[in-house]
Amino acid sequence: MILSLCSGIGALDYAVERLTGERVTLYAEKAYWPSLVMARRFPDAHNLGDVTQVDWAAVAVEHPEITTIVAGFPCQDISHAGTRRGIRGRRSGVWASVAQAIREIRPRIAYLENVAGLRGRGLDVVSGDLAGCGYDLEWVCLPAASVGASHLRNRWFAVASPANSNRSRQHPGP
Numbered sequence: 001m002i003l004s005l006c007s008g009i010g011a012l013d014y015a016v017e018r019l020t021g022e023r024v025t026l027y028a029e030k031a032y033w034p035s036l037v038m039a040r041r042f043p044d045a046h047n048l049g050d051v052t053q054v055d056w057a058a059v060a061v062e063h064p065e066i067t068t069i070v071a072g073f074p075c076q077d078i079s080h081a082g083t084r085r086g087i088r089g090r091r092s093g094v095w096a097s098v099a100q101a102i103r104e105i106r107p108r109i110a111y112l113e114n115v116a117g118l119r120g121r122g123l124d125v126v127s128g129d130l131a132g133c134g135y136d137l138e139w140v141c142l143p144a145a146s147v148g149a150s151h152l153r154n155r156w157f158a159v160a161s162p163a164n165s166n167r168s169r170q171h172p173g174p
Contacts, residue, residue: 001025001063003105005051005071005098009037012113016070024070026063028054052097056104066105071098072113088125095126102160103133109161116141116154126158135160 002020004013004027013024024042029035030050038047048054060066073095102110118126119141127137139158144151 001065002068002070003027003059003063003066003101003107004029004038004045005069005101006073006094007038007070008034008072010041012072012111013070014041016068016111020068022068026059026066051094051101054097054101056097056101059101060105063105067108069098069102069105069107069110070112071101071110073098088122095122095129099126099129099133102130102135106162108165109159110135112139112156112158112160114156116156118156123156130160131163134163136163136165 002013002016002022002024004010004024007013007027007029008031010024010027013027017023024045026048027038027042027045028048028051029038035047038045048059098112112126123139130137137158137160139156141154141156144153144155
């Protein structure tokens with residue numbers, strides 16, 4: 001079962017469904033228009049709302065079947081085009097809630113996405129938070145054009161899995 005956080009319009013979720021064969025059954029998206037898109041794209045999934053307001057310990061108890069977390073957390077404070085305040089900025093600071101969800105739910109795997117600027121404005125925090133809750137992180141930056149987009153902006157993609165799980169040999173790469 002896939003839990004999607006900061007879902008947007010579900011593009012990453014759709015890709016992970018295709019990759020894993022699992023289904024999105026829960027998501028956390030507070031923005032009105034993206035929530036409508038998610039409801040249409042994943043009609044059987046339940047929206048938990050604002051990712052910063054969810055009791056992740058309760059979700060872990062109520063939904064032990066969650067195996068995968070997908071999160072494209074906000075990039076506005078990380079992006080070269082944004083405020084450049086970094087991962088602790090007002091919007092990109094939502095990462096703390098994503099990390100809390102991973103810590104409480106303990107999925108077998110988490111797929112993460114952001115702008116390439118994360119490397120200099122928060123990768124240390126992301127990798128430290130994940131290591132702190134017992135997860136290894138593998139990441140790569142790819143130009144959007146490598147998947148058919150009409151622009152070259154680089155995106156950061158990552159896979160996090162429990163440390164010492166040998167997951168890096170088992171999961172499809174980012």
